[in-house]
Amino acid sequence: MFDVTDIQRYIFQSNRLKEIIGASTLVDKALSTFLIEAIKSSVHGAYKVEWESYEHFDFLNNVDLEAELIYTGGGNALVAFRSKEVAKRVTKRLSQLLIENAPSLHFTVVHHTVEGNDFNEDRKKIMTALQKKKYETPYKNKMGGFSITQLSDVSQLPITCIIDETPYSSESLAKMKMASEKKQPYSLDERFAIPAEFDHLGRNEGESYIGVVHIDGNEFGKRIKSVLSREMNYAKAVQKIRILSKEIDRIYKSAFQKVINLLIASEKKGKIGNIKLKKADNEEREYYYLPIRDIVINGDDVTFVCDGRLALFLSYFFLKTINMEKLEGEPISACAGIAIVKAHFPFYRAYQIAEQCCQSAKKKAKSKEYDEVLSWLDFHVVSTGITGDLETTRRKHYQVAEADSNYHLLWRPWLVSDTDRYSGDAHNFQHFIQIYQEFTSGESKWPRNKLKQLELALSKGNLETSLFLSEMESRGLQLPKFLPKLTTNGFTIENQTPYYDVLEMSDFFQILEEV
Numbered sequence: 001m002f003d004v005t006d007i008q009r010y011i012f013q014s015n016r017l018k019e020i021i022g023a024s025t026l027v028d029k030a031l032s033t034f035l036i037e038a039i040k041s042s043v044h045g046a047y048k049v050e051w052e053s054y055e056h057f058d059f060l061n062n063v064d065l066e067a068e069l070i071y072t073g074g075g076n077a078l079v080a081f082r083s084k085e086v087a088k089r090v091t092k093r094l095s096q097l098l099i100e101n102a103p104s105l106h107f108t109v110v111h112h113t114v115e116g117n118d119f120n121e122d123r124k125k126i127m128t129a130l131q132k133k134k135y136e137t138p139y140k141n142k143m144g145g146f147s148i149t150q151l152s153d154v155s156q157l158p159i160t161c162i163i164d165e166t167p168y169s170s171e172s173l174a175k176m177k178m179a180s181e182k183k184q185p186y187s188l189d190e191r192f193a194i195p196a197e198f199d200h201l202g203r204n205e206g207e208s209y210i211g212v213v214h215i216d217g218n219e220f221g222k223r224i225k226s227v228l229s230r231e232m233n234y235a236k237a238v239q240k241i242r243i244l245s246k247e248i249d250r251i252y253k254s255a256f257q258k259v260i261n262l263l264i265a266s267e268k269k270g271k272i273g274n275i276k277l278k279k280a281d282n283e284e285r286e287y288y289y290l291p292i293r294d295i296v297i298n299g300d301d302v303t304f305v306c307d308g309r310l311a312l313f314l315s316y317f318f319l320k321t322i323n324m325e326k327l328e329g330e331p332i333s334a335c336a337g338i339a340i341v342k343a344h345f346p347f348y349r350a351y352q353i354a355e356q357c358c359q360s361a362k363k364k365a366k367s368k369e370y371d372e373v374l375s376w377l378d379f380h381v382v383s384t385g386i387t388g389d390l391e392t393t394r395r396k397h398y399q400v401a402e403a404d405s406n407y408h409l410l411w412r413p414w415l416v417s418d419t420d421r422y423s424g425d426a427h428n429f430q431h432f433i434q435i436y437q438e439f440t441s442g443e444s445k446w447p448r449n450k451l452k453q454l455e456l457a458l459s460k461g462n463l464e465t466s467l468f469l470s471e472m473e474s475r476g477l478q479l480p481k482f483l484p485k486l487t488t489n490g491f492t493i494e495n496q497t498p499y500y501d502v503l504e505m506s507d508f509f510q511i512l513e514e515v
Contacts, residue, residue: 339357
C-alpha cells in the first residue's frame with residue numbers, strides 16, 4: 001500500500017490559485033502517473049497497471065506477472081508484487097521521481113506478505129499496518145538553505161529562481177509548472193474557460209469574497225467494507241472494488257460537470273445573475289471565465305473555489321445532483337462545508353474552516369434523528385480573522401445569553417432533499433430559499449438596511465428583536481412564514497431561529513434557475 005501524506009497542507013498552503021491547482025495535480029499524478037512509471041521502469045518481467053481498463057484480477061492465476069496495480073484512489077494505491085525485492089525497487093524509483101517532479105511531496109509505504117486467500121482480511125491488515133507506520137514516522141523537516149538564502153513566504157524553502165520579479169522555491173515552481181500542463185477534463189464551449197487566477201472568479205470592486213467548498217461522500221468506506229466482507233475470493237473482491245471506485249469517480253465528476261452546465265446556462269450578456277464575469281484578455285478569441293475552479297475531485301472527495309455569492313447555491317445544486325444517483329441500486333448522499341472568506345484570506349485556513357463545516361454537516365447526517373444518512377450542508381462567513389476551531393467560534397459569537405435563557409442564532413446545518421418525505425422538514429434547504437425570496441423580492445420585500453438591522457437585533461437577543469419587530473410591523477413588514485411554530489420574536493420554543501442564517505448570507509447568495 002502506497003499512501004501520499006499531508007495532502008491538504010501540500011495543496012492548500014499557497015494563496016496562488018495556480019500553485020494550488022498544480023499541487024492538486026501533482027498529488028493526483030503521484031500514484032496515477034509516477035507510480036505507474038516506477039513500476040514500468042523497475043519491474044523486469046510482465047506487469048499490469050491499467051486497472052481502470054479491466055476488472056479481472058489476473059495476478060494469482062498468471063505466475064508470469066511480477067506486479068499488478070489493484071486500484072488507486074483517495075491518495076493511496078494497492079499493488080500486488082511477486083516479491084518484496086521488486087516492491088522495494090519500485091518504492092525507490094517512486095521516491096526519485098517525486099523528488100525530481102514534486103519536491104516536498106511525501107508518501108508512506110508498507111509491504112505485507114499474504115497468502116492470497118481472503119482479500120478483505122488482507123486489506124484490513126495492510127491498512128492497519130499503514131496507519132501504524134504513519135503514526136510512528138517522525139515529521140519530515142524540509143531541506144533548508146545553505147549559507148545565506150532568501151526563503152519563500154509560502155513554503156519556507158530556499159528561493160531557487162525568480163520569474164517576472166516573483167521569487168519561487170523548487171516546490172512552488174514544480175506546482176506552477178504542473179498547473180500550466182493540466183488539461184481541463186470538463187466540457188465547455190469556446191465562449192468560456194475555467195480560471196487559473198483568483199482575480200478571474202468574477203469578483204467586482206468591493207465584493208472581494210470567495211467561497212471555498214469541501215464536499216465528502218457519506219459512508220463510501222463503509223459501503224466498500226460491506227461489499228468486501230461478503231466476498232473472500234480475491235478475483236471477485238478486486239473486481240468489485242474496481243467497479244465501485246470507477247463508478248463513484250464518475251458520479252462526482254459528472255455532478256461537477258452539471259454545476260458547470262448550470263453556470264453556462266445562467267450566463268446572460270456576460271453576467272450570471274448580478275455577477276459580472278471576467279473577460280479574458282486574449283487576442284485570438286473572446287471568452288469569459290466561469291466563476292468557479294475545481295481543485296480536488298478524487299472519488300467522493302471534492303474541493304472547489306468560486307465567487308462567494310455562488311458558493312452556497314452551487315453546493316446545494318451539487319448535493320441535489322448526487323442525491324439523484326445510485327450506487328449498486330442504493331441511494332447515495334454527501335455533505336458539504338462552505339467557507340466564505342475575503343480573497344486574500346489564508347487559503348489553507350479557509351479550507352480548514354470548510355472542512356470543519358463539512359464535519360458539522362456529517363455529524364448531523366449521522367445523528368439518530370433520521371433513519372437514513374442524508375445530504376447536509378453547513379457554512380461559515382469569515383468577515384474578520386477566526387481564532388480557534390469552528391465549534392468554539394460559534395459558541396462565542398452565535399449564542400446570546402439573557403437573564404432567563406440562551407438564544408441560538410444558528411439553524412444550520414441544512415438538509416438537501418427533494419423527496420416528499422422530507423419536504424416538510426424544518427431543516428430542508430428549500431425553506432432557506434423561501435425565506436430568502438420573501439425577504440428580498442415580491443410584495444413582502446424588506447429594504448436592505450432593515451435586513452441588516454434585523455440581523456443586528458437578533459444577535460442581541462429576545463428583547464431587542466421583539467422591540468424591532470414591533471416597529472417593523474407598524475410599517476407593514478413581517479417575518480417570512482416558517483413551518484415550525486415560532487414565537488412572535490422569530491425564535492422557536494427551543495430558542496433557535498432560522499432567520500439569522502438567511503440574513504447573514506443575504507449578500508452571499510445567488511439563486512440560479514436549475515436546468
